[in-house]
Amino acid sequence: MSCSEAYTPQLRARGYRMTPQRLAILHVLHHSAKHLSPVQVYEQARADVPSLTETTVYRTLEFLAENGLAHPAHLGNGHLVYEIAGHEHHHLKCRTCGSETEVEHALLQKLYRQLESESGYHLTDSHITFFGLCPDCQKGE
Amino acid sequence: MSCSEAYTPQLRARGYRMTPQRLAILHVLHHSAKHLSPVQVYEQARADVPSLTETTVYRTLEFLAENGLAHPAHLGNGHLVYEIAGHEHHHLKCRTCGSETEVEHALLQKLYRQLESESGYHLTDSHITFFGLCPDCQKGE
DNA sequence: TTCCTTATTGCAACTTTTTGCAATAGTATA
DNA sequence: TATACTATTGCAAAAAGTTGCAATAAGGAA
Numbered sequence: 525m526s527c528s529e530a531y532t533p534q535l536r537a538r539g540y541r542m543t544p545q546r547l548a549i550l551h552v553l554h555h556s557a558k559h560l561s562p563v564q565v566y567e568q569a570r571a572d573v574p575s576l577t578e579t580t581v582y583r584t585l586e587f588l589a590e591n592g593l594a595h596p597a598h599l600g601n602g603h604l605v606y607e608i609a610g611h612e613h614h615h616l617k618c619r620t621c622g623s624e625t626e627v628e629h630a631l632l633q634k635l636y637r638q639l640e641s642e643s644g645y646h647l648t649d650s651h652i653t654f655f656g657l658c659p660d661c662q663k664g665e
Numbered sequence: 666m667s668c669s670e671a672y673t674p675q676l677r678a679r680g681y682r683m684t685p686q687r688l689a690i691l692h693v694l695h696h697s698a699k700h701l702s703p704v705q706v707y708e709q710a711r712a713d714v715p716s717l718t719e720t721t722v723y724r725t726l727e728f729l730a731e732n733g734l735a736h737p738a739h740l741g742n743g744h745l746v747y748e749i750a751g752h753e754h755h756h757l758k759c760r761t762c763g764s765e766t767e768v769e770h771a772l773l774q775k776l777y778r779q780l781e782s783e784s785g786y787h788l789t790d791s792h793i794t795f796f797g798l799c800p801d802c803q804k805g806e
Numbered sequence: 807t808t809c810c811t812t813a814t815t816g817c818a819a820c821t822t823t824t825t826g827c828a829a830t831a832g833t834a835t836a
Numbered sequence: 837t838a839t840a841c842t843a844t845t846g847c848a849a850a851a852a853g854t855t856g857c858a859a860t861a862a863g864g865a866a
Contacts, residue, residue, distance in 0.1 A: 536863090540813070541813060541814070541862045543813090543814065543815080543861080545815075546814090562852090562853080563852080575815090575816080576815095577815075577817080578852090578853085579816070579817080579853090580814085580816075582854075583815085583854090584814095587814095596743075598739040598743075602737070602743075602744070602823085603852085616780065616786050616788075618786065619789060619790070625784055625786065627780060631776075631779065631780065631783070632776065634776075635772075635773065635775075638772065640797075642772070643768070644799070645757050645759065645766065645798060646797050646798045647795055647796070647797035648760060648796060648797045648798060649760070649795070649796035649797065652793055652795070654780060654786075654788055654790070655788070655789060655790035656787050656788035656789045656790065657786060657787045657789060658785070658786055659785040659786070677833090681844090682832045682833070682844070683832080684831080684843090684845080686845070687844090703822090703823085716845090716846080718845075718846055718847080719822085719823085720823090720825090720845080720846070721844085721845060721846075723824075724844085728844095744822090
């Protein structure tokens with residue numbers, strides 16, 4: 525299934541439009557294994573749509589995140605990165621070497637339920653980055 | 666105990682210096698109940714040290730975070746805020762109205778241990794922001 | 807197909823954050 | 837108390853991210 529076939533109906537259903545810019549950005553996210561910064565998305569998507577501007581990339585990424593097609597993540601440096609929505613997971617990042625591991629959302633289910641019952645909040649978001657030391661960097665300490 | 670008495674030895678012990686700028690910034694963080702953005706810190710600390718620059722505030726906040734005197738937190742808009750180190754806690758923030766609740770770190774202990782045993786990582790950081798809907802905003806849905 | 811509505815884009819100006827470097831100023835030592 | 841070492845600051849310029857607005861174009865209706 526093409527990116528267009530997959531995502532266009534999701535936007536239309538909410539009253540939004542599919543555009544070449546959005547399609548190019550979705551395509552980049554969809555075919556990237558990992559999270560990308562806005563600038564990385566811009567540079568890759570420009571291959572498809574040369575007229576693309578960085579402004580549009582920033583706005584589109586935020587738009588996709590609001591509509592559940594992409595997930596934003598903080599990786600600890602104060603900057604946002606994005607990845608295509610799909611499998612719910614969290615990140616575990618090493619403070620020393622920067623290596624990353626994924627954590628399945630299932631692992632946090634119990635905590636989520638506990639937080640919900642104690643706070644009364646209903647937890648909606650599914651991306652968290654945990655920081656620590658990876659096994660290799662612990663040895664070097 | 667004054668801010669200076671409390672924090673100067675901590676910096677000295679690591680080979681760093683206490684300066685009027687750092688003291689003013691620590692003072693602001695210390696006496697603020699909540700997390701502050703770099704600009705908020707700048708504006709308040711300037712009352713003490715008029716020559717203070719924003720550059721210095723950004724650098725100092727990062728420095729304090731690296732040395733454990735302050736904690737950075739992401740509150741979901743892509744910008745960092747800081748609060749004085751002291752009691753370990755996390756935030757629970759409402760996506761709709763923006764209201765915030767604190768979550769004791771103790772609640773996450775079990776999850777931390779589980780993540781550590783499954784991943785081999787040693788988790789060091791103690792601030793996470795969870796997002797959801799507060800009780801009031803759930804009613805309005 | 808053509809028209810019309812309005813969501814979306816690009817531009818330009820602006821705000822926020824970062825970086826390099828020379829000048830300044832803590833603080834350990836004599 | 838004076839000296840020297842170097843951590844820290846401020847400045848200026850660059851990079852990153854945001855905003856307002858007029859022009860453009862997606863896509864439903866005729």
